[in-house]
Amino acid sequence: MAFTLSRLLNGFAEKYTPALSLWNGTIVGMSEKGLKIAEISETDYRDFASRHATSPEIGPIQTSFDPSVKEKQKREFEQVLVGLWGCDNLCAVADFHIYPSETDSTKRALKLDSVIVPEELRRRSLASLLVAQIFTDLLSNSGRKIASIYAHSVHPATVRLLRRLQFNDPNVLGAPISHIALDAESRENFVKDCEGQVRDRLNRMKLQCAYCRNGDKRARPWCLPRGEKPPILTPE
Numbered sequence: 001m002a003f004t005l006s007r008l009l010n011g012f013a014e015k016y017t018p019a020l021s022l023w024n025g026t027i028v029g030m031s032e033k034g035l036k037i038a039e040i041s042e043t044d045y046r047d048f049a050s051r052h053a054t055s056p057e058i059g060p061i062q063t064s065f066d067p068s069v070k071e072k073q074k075r076e077f078e079q080v081l082v083g084l085w086g087c088d089n090l091c092a093v094a095d096f097h098i099y100p101s102e103t104d105s106t107k108r109a110l111k112l113d114s115v116i117v118p119e120e121l122r123r124r125s126l127a128s129l130l131v132a133q134i135f136t137d138l139l140s141n142s143g144r145k146i147a148s149i150y151a152h153s154v155h156p157a158t159v160r161l162l163r164r165l166q167f168n169d170p171n172v173l174g175a176p177i178s179h180i181a182l183d184a185e186s187r188e189n190f191v192k193d194c195e196g197q198v199r200d201r202l203n204r205m206k207l208q209c210a211y212c213r214n215g216d217k218r219a220r221p222w223c224l225p226r227g228e229k230p231p232i233l234t235p236e
């Protein structure tokens with residue numbers, strides 16, 4: 001199944017068609033059922049963010065659509081907005097920006113701008129899966145020449161998630177930025193790390209989807225709040 005992410009801002013015309021080797025947008029043989037990662041519209045992203053972009057740990061976060069953030073945004077970038085669904089439930093969203101390097105026009109810097117999961121679905125690795133998958137896809141697209149990745153990592157989960165992928169921890173003083181620089185070798189290792197993490201998480205989640213689909217009592221659906229019963233799925 002084609003998986004096309006293309007969100008262009010300020011004249012950065014590029015089409016994004018990653019090779020999705022690990023899944024094709026559907027699982028357990030039921031189209032549009034189970035786990036899906038795909039582009040999300042700006043409207044849906046903003047709606048989701050307005051409901052869930054806050055946490056007891058750090059309070060509300062700003063997204064790149066907030067007028068005060070937009071106003072400060074001086075540089076051109078390409079934007080990739082993605083969502084992770086469990087059947088029809090949107091469970092997580094993330095916003096990535098790709099900037100041209102200021103010193104070398106052939107290179108780009110990738111920023112994880114924000115990742116958001118509803119409070120009742122947190123600590124289930126949804127953010128980790130979504131971020132690692134999109135890093136893999138964006139870095140596997142050789143045309144992009146991403147030479148570094150960074151994120152403002154203030155939330156402890158973001159720090160942890162990025163640390164697992166070998167990002168440096170944010171400085172105690174100054175801007176809390178986690179960062180990784182990539183040369184040819186480290187880039188290959190980084191993609192392997194991301195793929196490994198996606199594979200492990202995906203296998204666990206697919207198993208849960210299979211339990212859920214079969215009405216197995218071991219089902220602990222990762223896409224629903226604890227205790228909520230899944231709908232009965234009918235094969236298409």
Ligand SMILES: CC(C)(COP(=O)(O)OP(=O)(O)OC[C@H]1O[C@@H](n2cnc3c(N)ncnc32)[C@H](O)[C@@H]1OP(=O)(O)O)[C@@H](O)C(=O)NCCC(=O)NCCS
Binds near residue numbers: 129
């Ligand atoms: C940040 C956020 C996206 C994390 O989502 P999540 O799906 O719960 O994250 P994961 O389950 O993938 O957790 C990633 C890691 O952080 C850990 N973690 C999760 N929540 C944590 C918390 N509150 N404190 C400390 N560690 C935490 C997890 O155990 C996991 O570590 P591990 O892989 O070593 O086990 C979610 O809390 C959120 O949406 N917060 C509001 C928006 C926000 O602040 N976003 C971050 C700024 S962009």
